[in-house]
Amino acid sequence: MITADELQEKWLADRRKGIGGSDVAAVFGEKYGCPRALFLDKTGVERDYEHSEADLDIFDRGHSLEPLVAARFESETGLKVRRMPARVSKARPWMRVNVDRVIVSAENPEPGFEGPGYLECKTASREVFWDMRSTGMPEHYILQIQHGLAVTGWRWGAFAVLEPYTFGFLHFKVKRDERLIAVIERVEEEFWKRVKAGDIPAKLEDFNDARCQKCGYRLSCRNAEALPKEKKRKRVYEPDYSPELDIVVGNIKMLDASIEEAEAQKKIERQKAVILMGDREAVLVPTQGKKLLNSARSGKLTWDSKALDAEQPQLAAKYKRRGEAYSVLMMYDAAETDE
Numbered sequence: 001m002i003t004a005d006e007l008q009e010k011w012l013a014d015r016r017k018g019i020g021g022s023d024v025a026a027v028f029g030e031k032y033g034c035p036r037a038l039f040l041d042k043t044g045v046e047r048d049y050e051h052s053e054a055d056l057d058i059f060d061r062g063h064s065l066e067p068l069v070a071a072r073f074e075s076e077t078g079l080k081v082r083r084m085p086a087r088v089s090k091a092r093p094w095m096r097v098n099v100d101r102v103i104v105s106a107e108n109p110e111p112g113f114e115g116p117g118y119l120e121c122k123t124a125s126r127e128v129f130w131d132m133r134s135t136g137m138p139e140h141y142i143l144q145i146q147h148g149l150a151v152t153g154w155r156w157g158a159f160a161v162l163e164p165y166t167f168g169f170l171h172f173k174v175k176r177d178e179r180l181i182a183v184i185e186r187v188e189e190e191f192w193k194r195v196k197a198g199d200i201p202a203k204l205e206d207f208n209d210a211r212c213q214k215c216g217y218r219l220s221c222r223n224a225e226a227l228p229k230e231k232k233r234k235r236v237y238e239p240d241y242s243p244e245l246d247i248v249v250g251n252i253k254m255l256d257a258s259i260e261e262a263e264a265q266k267k268i269e270r271q272k273a274v275i276l277m278g279d280r281e282a283v284l285v286p287t288q289g290k291k292l293l294n295s296a297r298s299g300k301l302t303w304d305s306k307a308l309d310a311e312q313p314q315l316a317a318k319y320k321r322r323g324e325a326y327s328v329l330m331m332y333d334a335a336e337t338d339e
């Protein structure tokens with residue numbers, strides 16, 4: 001029986017056999033992609049920075065919701081879809097595509113949409129979804145779908161996009177574009193020749209490029225320490241006037257106030273106890289069933305992780321461990337800035 005690790009290894013080995021649909025943006029240096037990072041990936045160089053938990057959650061979300069996106073596409077369009085194994089181009093074996101679903105030929109298709117279609121299933125954040133709704137498919141999606149059409153030889157395809165929070169849904173039907181496919185094939189071929197020849201593409205020019213800040217090779221490719229910190233995401237606080245949340249937050253405020261008062265009072269009583277103990281290190285208070293110990297402690301041993309990051313970045317990256325994710329509810333005054 002094949003293990004998860006072996007499966008992962010196999011997937012990585014397959015990925016390195018050629019250029020897939022999700023690689024095209026990187027070949028062209030579009031959106032999040034960098035040709036140099038893709039080259040390192042294709043030549044089997046190990047990443048020196050792992051994906052963040054948040055990024056892994058997004059990959060997982062896309063994978064888990066794929067059947068739902070495909071089903072929604074069927075119900076919105078009346079078209080039928082089926083699963084299909086990965087395809088490899090006959091003319092260019094290094095061009096491959098994982099077909100999310102094949103769209104079964106319709107009975108009376110519109111001109112240009114005859115035969116099977118290639119369906120790409122996506123999930124998108126609210127911002128990206130609304131952006132797509134007003135401006136249409138982004139360039140890297142267009143490149144991805146034309147790459148899929150180049151490999152399969154089909155005449156059309158579609159993108160189905162789900163916004164998981166509101167369940168908003170969009171789909172775009174796309175015809176095969178021979179001129180764009182010719183460009184994609186040429187540029188991918190040049191890139192693949194470089195991979196085979198070990199000719200590594202140049203680094204991105206702008207040192208502050210957001211792609212470098214999220215890149216899995218940022219430590220070895222660029223001195224990660226010299227990079228500015230990632231920009232914080234601007235949060236949007238959605239007003240909620242529900243009486244239920246009003247009562248709960250009111251209760252938290254009340255409890256916070258009494259905890260603060262109790263903590264302040266406790267501090268005063270502890271100081272009084274220390275004074276009453278005088279020179280004595282240990283005292284028993286039988287009436288309260290408590291023992292008091294007033295002893296000196298040495299300071300807690302901690303790591304200076306900033307200095308370690310600055311002086312030994314490779315070592316720091318190797319031994320950094322992220323604990324299991326958990327959620328924390330913070331409460332601030334509404335007028336406070338969000339930093």
Ligand code: SF4
Nearest residue numbers: 034037204212215221
């Ligand atoms: S660190 Fe920047 S230039 Fe280097 S591979 Fe990554 S994205 Fe490309």
